[in-house]
Amino acid sequence: MTKLAIVYHSGYGHTAKVAEHVAKGARGVTGVEVDLIKADDLQNAEDGPWDTLAAADGIIFGSPTYMGASSSVFRKFAEASSKVWMNGGWRDKIGAGFTNSGSLAGDKLNTLQELMILAGQHGMIWANYGAFPGYNTSKSDFGAAWNRAGHMIGLGTQSLTDLPADQTPDKADLSTSEDFGQRVAEITKRWVAGKA
Numbered sequence: 093m094t095k096l097a098i099v100y101h102s103g104y105g106h107t108a109k110v111a112e113h114v115a116k117g118a119r120g121v122t123g124v125e126v127d128l129i130k131a132d133d134l135q136n137a138e139d140g141p142w143d144t145l146a147a148a149d150g151i152i153f154g155s156p157t158y159m160g161a162s163s164s165v166f167r168k169f170a171e172a173s174s175k176v177w178m179n180g181g182w183r184d185k186i187g188a189g190f191t192n193s194g195s196l197a198g199d200k201l202n203t204l205q206e207l208m209i210l211a212g213q214h215g216m217i218w219a220n221y222g223a224f225p226g227y228n229t230s231k232s233d234f235g236a237a238w239n240r241a242g243h244m245i246g247l248g249t250q251s252l253t254d255l256p257a258d259q260t261p262d263k264a265d266l267s268t269s270e271d272f273g274q275r276v277a278e279i280t281k282r283w284v285a286g287k288a
């Protein structure tokens with residue numbers, strides 16, 4: 093069994109919805125088990141489901157973009173993970189990341205870079221998203237486009253700021269989230285098989 097953990101923060105439920113769809117996509121891969129973990133439960137090095145992360149073959153980090161960066165709750169988790177760093181506890185696990193924000197761009201790239209650097213600090217193997225951008229030609233259909241914002245190093249979705257999480261992100265972004273989850277699960281499974 094390949095184990096994947098998703099650690100995310102969500103202040104208002106939108107990033108949580110993305111996390112659930114990333115998990116759904118990952119669970120669709122045979123032999124992959126997924127744990128969804130809130131960064132709120134990992135705010136210090138002593139408490140919380142750190143063992144689940146230790147046992148995971150891959151960890152997907154998820155944060156909303158707040159003021160052009162990852163949220164303070166996510167950052168607190170990232171800093172708390174420094175205790176794991178000291179022992180190289182996540183070295184050679186697969187790492188990946190996603191963010192969600194109000195604007196189509198919204199400086200999401202900066203958040204994705206933070207997540208990638210966190211993985212790099214831990215010596216993890218970064219899995220990008222790399223899907224073709226769905227909205228970059230005159231024939232593209234904005235409403236149906238996958239990877240609409242065209243992020244490559246991770247998943248970037250948009251939640252309209254005046255709508256609740258049961259209405260946004262839209263269907264295309266949620267399908268994109270599932271596709272991303274599936275990709276990271278497949279990469280992690282292959283990584284585990286290669287080690288055997």
Ligand SMILES: Cc1cc2nc3c(=O)[nH]c(=O)nc-3n(C[C@H](O)[C@H](O)[C@H](O)COP(=O)(O)O)c2cc1C
Pocket residue numbers: 101102103104105106107108156157158159160161192193194195196197198199250251252253
């Ligand atoms: C404190 C704060 C800062 C925000 N900063 C940004 C930002 O820099 N770029 C952006 O596009 N949206 C920004 N937003 C909008 C959120 O990214 C958006 O509402 C997102 O869906 C929130 O996710 P959540 O419901 O998981 O907390 C901000 C929202 C808050 C509350």
